[in-house]
Each structure stands twice: as structure tokens, then as C-alpha cells.
Amino acid sequence: MQINISNSLSTTTGIGLTLFFTLFASFSKASVHQSIQHQAELYVQQNAIIDNSADLTIKAAKIDERIHIPQCQTPFAFEASQSSLKQSNVSVKVTCPNSSWYLFTSVQVQQTKPVVVMSETMSPGSLLSEQNLYIADIPINRLRGSTYTNPDHLIGARLKRRVRPGQIINNAMLCFVCKGDKVTIMAQTKGLQLKVSGIAQQDGNLGDTIRVQNAQSKKTVSATVSSTSEVSIHI
Structure with missing residues (x-):
């Protein structure tokens, strides 16, 4: 073939x-x-x-x-x-x-930006801890007010409203010092530092200026929130 x-x-x-x-x-x-x-x-x-x-x-x-x-x-x-x-x-x-x-x-x-959000449902008055906070990447069009990027900065702050899992933490929903809290008033002057007890007269977050009553003299002063237990004034 x-x-x-x-x-x-x-x-x-x-x-x-x-x-x-x-x-x-x-x-x-x-x-x-x-x-x-x-x-x-x-x-x-x-x-x-x-x-x-x-x-x-x-x-x-x-x-x-x-x-x-x-x-x-x-x-x-x-x-x-x-x-x-x-x-x-x-x-x-x-x-x-x-x-x-x-x-x-x-x-x-x-x-997106990395911000601190809630990991669980919490009620007003609850204290924030490492266990109920985490960082998530959130679209910037969802961010409102002052947010946080480090959970450590929120430890000990108190919630002013009910929150749910995944909710973004901002200043409006918490207070580092809340009205009625007992705080230490740190008075600073040149070479001198004084500490006295006081009672917060209004809510405040870190860096806020709030009214605080001196527990001894009953005098009300304006002080800056330094932590969840301390405020400072400059004499």
C-alpha cells in the first residue's frame, strides 16, 4: 500500500x-x-x-x-x-x-484602615479588656469620629452604650474617666509634684479637659485626662 x-x-x-x-x-x-x-x-x-x-x-x-x-x-x-x-x-x-x-x-x-473593633456584645458600664478587642481592616467610608489603632490604649475604658461584635470603637461610645469616678489629681509645677484625690464631674477620654472636684477642699478645677484613674493640672 x-x-x-x-x-x-x-x-x-x-x-x-x-x-x-x-x-x-x-x-x-x-x-x-x-x-x-x-x-x-x-x-x-x-x-x-x-x-x-x-x-x-x-x-x-x-x-x-x-x-x-x-x-x-x-x-x-x-x-x-x-x-x-x-x-x-x-x-x-x-x-x-x-x-x-x-x-x-x-x-x-x-x-481601608486597621482599627480596633469589638469581639463580643457588651453592656453600658462594662470595662474594656484585651479579650474583647481586636484589630480589623475597615473601609474608610465606614469610619466615624475618632477611632483607635491599638487595643492597649483602650484597656480599662468604660462603655457608655451597648455594643455588638464587629462594631468599631470610637470616642463617643466610651469614657476613660466617667462622671462620679474617683481619680487622682496630679498637680505639677516647677520641680514639684502634688497628688490629691478628686471626683470627676463629667465624662472624659484621654486628652480631654474635664471638671474635677478636689475631694478635700471641694474646689472644682479643670484637668486633663491622663489615664483611667488620673487627671493632671499645671499650676
């Missing part, structure tokens, strides 16, 4: 070339789509309203590879409105400057 080797080789070569060009076309197509996604991310990173103190994650939505993207003689252009650039989901318009082609893609912007 005679085998036509040339025809077989020709057929094999033809199939191989067809497969090569098909794969090359698919690769090229995918590369253009991925390139536009990457450029959209860079555009948002350079133009969005970013909090430099936050941890940043930017991710463009995958562009459907069935969408035809024509060859563009000039670099693709990217634009988004100022209002969109302030959002966590930015709508970006991609255009080819030398044609009428365009498409819209979305880019997710996630900005």
Missing part, C-alpha cells in the same frame, strides 16, 4: 498553522483586553480621591473578551467624572481618539 506522505505532511502542517494563528489571535485579543484593564486601574490610581494614610486596593472589572476592541493608532484615552472618582466604584470611559469607538468599564477602589 502506498501512503501519500506529502499530502499527510501538508494536511498536518495546515492544521498546525491554523491552530497557531487561532491561539495567537486569542492571545492578542486577551492581551488587549487585559492591557486596557490595567491602564484603567492606573488611571484611577492617579486621579481618584485617595486617602494617603489608608491601605489601597484597586481592581478593574474583567472586560468580556467577546467585545471587539479595534486597533488604535494612538494610545487609548481614559476619563471619569469627578463625582465618580470619589466613589468606591469608579466608572471609566475608554476611547480611541482617532475613531468613534468607546466602552465603559468599572474599577473598584477599596481604601
Whole structure:
């Protein structure tokens, strides 16, 4: 039996070339789509309203590879409105400057900060401890008021309201010194330091200035909260 080797080789070569060009076309197509996604991310990173103190994650939505993207003689252009650039989901318009082609893609912007949150439900008047606090990365649009980044700074503070697991701790929900607490008044002057007992006349957090009554003289003074048991004044 005679085998036509040339025809077989020709057929094999033809199939191989067809497969090569098909794969090359698919690769090229995918590369253009991925390139536009990457450029959209860079555009948002350079133009969005970013909090430099936050941890940043930017991710463009995958562009459907069935969408035809024509060859563009000039670099693709990217634009988004100022209002969109302030959002966590930015709508970006991609255009080819030398044609009428365009498409819209979305880019997710996630900005987070590590803050202290509750690990369990607690009632008003409860003291905070290491066991009921932990640090979590929270989107900055959820942060309100003064928050904390170190659980150690909250040990011994007292809750003013009921809290639930995962709730962000802020100044409005606690007091380091609460109204009616017995505290030590630390009076400082040049080369001299005096300690007297006092009673807090209002709630206060670290650094707050509150009214405190001297337990001996009954005189009320303004003092700065130094810890959960001490306030200080400068004479």
C-alpha cells in the first residue's frame, strides 16, 4: 500500500498553522483586553480621591473578551467624572481618539484602615479588656469620629452604650474617666509634684479637659485626662 506522505505532511502542517494563528489571535485579543484593564486601574490610581494614610486596593472589572476592541493608532484615552472618582466604584470611559469607538468599564477602589473593633456584645458600664478587642481592616467610608489603632490604649475604658461584635470603637461610645469616678489629681509645677484625690464631674477620654472636684477642699478645677484613674493640672 502506498501512503501519500506529502499530502499527510501538508494536511498536518495546515492544521498546525491554523491552530497557531487561532491561539495567537486569542492571545492578542486577551492581551488587549487585559492591557486596557490595567491602564484603567492606573488611571484611577492617579486621579481618584485617595486617602494617603489608608491601605489601597484597586481592581478593574474583567472586560468580556467577546467585545471587539479595534486597533488604535494612538494610545487609548481614559476619563471619569469627578463625582465618580470619589466613589468606591469608579466608572471609566475608554476611547480611541482617532475613531468613534468607546466602552465603559468599572474599577473598584477599596481604601481601608486597621482599627480596633469589638469581639463580643457588651453592656453600658462594662470595662474594656484585651479579650474583647481586636484589630480589623475597615473601609474608610465606614469610619466615624475618632477611632483607635491599638487595643492597649483602650484597656480599662468604660462603655457608655451597648455594643455588638464587629462594631468599631470610637470616642463617643466610651469614657476613660466617667462622671462620679474617683481619680487622682496630679498637680505639677516647677520641680514639684502634688497628688490629691478628686471626683470627676463629667465624662472624659484621654486628652480631654474635664471638671474635677478636689475631694478635700471641694474646689472644682479643670484637668486633663491622663489615664483611667488620673487627671493632671499645671499650676
